[in-house]
Amino acid sequence: MKIELKFIPYTQREAANLQQLFVGNEWPFHFPKIETPESFQSRINRKQFEGKEKKTFLIKNKNSLIGYVKIFDLGEDKLNDEIPLFDIRIAATARGKGIGKQAVQFLSDWVFNNYPNKYKIEATTRIDNIAMRKVLKACNFIKEAHYRNGWETATKRVAAIGYGLLKTDWQNNTITPINWQEDNLI
Numbered sequence: 358m359k360i361e362l363k364f365i366p367y368t369q370r371e372a373a374n375l376q377q378l379f380v381g382n383e384w385p386f387h388f389p390k391i392e393t394p395e396s397f398q399s400r401i402n403r404k405q406f407e408g409k410e411k412k413t414f415l416i417k418n419k420n421s422l423i424g425y426v427k428i429f430d431l432g433e434d435k436l437n438d439e440i441p442l443f444d445i446r447i448a449a450t451a452r453g454k455g456i457g458k459q460a461v462q463f464l465s466d467w468v469f470n471n472y473p474n475k476y477k478i479e480a481t482t483r484i485d486n487i488a489m490r491k492v493l494k495a496c497n498f499i500k501e502a503h504y505r506n507g508w509e510t511a512t513k514r515v516a517a518i519g520y521g522l523l524k525t526d527w528q529n530n531t532i533t534p535i536n537w538q539e540d541n542l543i
């Protein structure tokens with residue numbers, strides 16, 4: 358069954374709540390994996406959640422905060438055509454219940470409905486972040502890049518995988534494939 362979610366635009370009044378999400382969970386694919394009140398405060402000081410070119414939403418279920426998405430590289434104004442990226446974090450106890458898919462669908466709708474000149478959304482994740490890759494695939498993002506050794510972890514370098522969603526695919530609920538054989542012609 359689909360969990361009922363609300364996507365609430367972030368304001369400073371929610372900073373303590375968001376801190377609890379960051380500090381109260383492990384983030385195995387982020388740096389740092391463990392957030393502290395200090396590392397979170399430094400994000401606030403660097404205005405990571407607010408500003409012209411970014412938009413943060415809190416994901417709530419029955420008024421409890423279970424995740425967040427932050428869309429960035431949105432550009433200076435609504436007519437900008439820069440390709441946005443996003444960060445997504447779901448609380449550990451809420452993972453694997455379909456919330457990530459709903460959230461990525463929500464942010465895709467939000468971007469394309471609010472920015473008429475956006476023609477694409479991109480995402481990059483670690484090769485071993487299977488949950489994120491499944492979410493992207495389910496939301497019609499397709500793999501566009503494989504950056505070997507592109508992501509440095511605490512112990513080794515692993516591949517980073519680049520994904521993209523075209524506005525036309527979002528509009529038509531289609532998936533436009535990439536012809537990976539085209540370089541055979543070179």
Ligand SMILES: CC(C)(COP(=O)(O)OP(=O)(O)OC[C@H]1O[C@@H](n2cnc3c(N)ncnc32)[C@H](O)[C@@H]1OP(=O)(O)O)[C@@H](O)C(=O)NCCC(=O)NCCS
Pocket residue numbers: 384385386387444445446447448451452453454455456457458459481482483486487488489491492495
């Ligand atoms: C990645 C993340 C956003 C996905 O959201 P989610 O709500 O857990 O994802 P969903 O429940 O919508 O879907 C996850 C899918 O991956 C599967 N999955 C989850 N964890 C998995 C794992 N460790 N190995 C294999 N598959 C896994 C689920 O079964 C589900 O598969 P399905 O599509 O076949 O049903 C969430 O797990 C999260 O916040 N992780 C930590 C932060 C993070 O990695 N963010 C992304 C940074 S790029």
